[in-house]
Amino acid sequence: MDTTQDLQPAATAVRLVYLARLRDAFGTGEETAVLPPSVRTAGDVVRWLAARGEPWSGELAAGRAVRVAVDHALAAADTPLAGAREIALLPPVTGG
């Protein structure tokens, strides 16, 4: 009996979450998206979204202070996204 095996993992959808000022600017708090294979890190996600044009490009322009949380943990620009289920974009926090 032959069995076939997927060598190429299927692209999985991730939940993108936008908080506070970014949610207001984008007009939505979350969406589901399939990331292209070239988007591998937290920094890649920001650049990929910025390429959508306004208002994304303005809010996510290089130099704008935006943090990324991958599955609820703050990430660095080079944090890998492998297996991530929820990726959130956070403006600078102002609690306390």
Next chain:
Amino acid sequence: MAVVVTSEPLDAAAVLARAHAHDGAVGAVALFVGTMRDVNDGSAVAAMTLEHYPGMTEQALADIAAEATQRWPVLRVEIAHRVGPLAPTDVIVAVAVAAAHRGEAFAACEFVMDYLKTRAPFWKKERTPDGERWVDARASDDEAAARW
């Protein structure tokens, strides 16, 4: 260690009591209480909404409390943070740290607040006479957190 995120009014005295816990090993409890002002950046502020990131918020606060207990020999760290609509004079945050002596209680309490201000996912939106506005982060908060 305990973390509370709530839309109900906060009772700072209860946070203090949970840190002390009638524990005979406690010789010092440092309590910080942050309250809402009725003015900011030159504008009157009539009301505020504190947004957060449900799912991440409590874990972020628990991580900060755990970090404090690793850096100082403290007995308990209690953090309570308000979310949702607030009015001036309301308690926004209460942090209480219990230790044997005051030095580590003061230091750990200040550390928790400095980290909370720069790492916990909360955002303030103020209502002023000119409309609503998101509060900008302050560079001085980053500098305070970088000390530790």
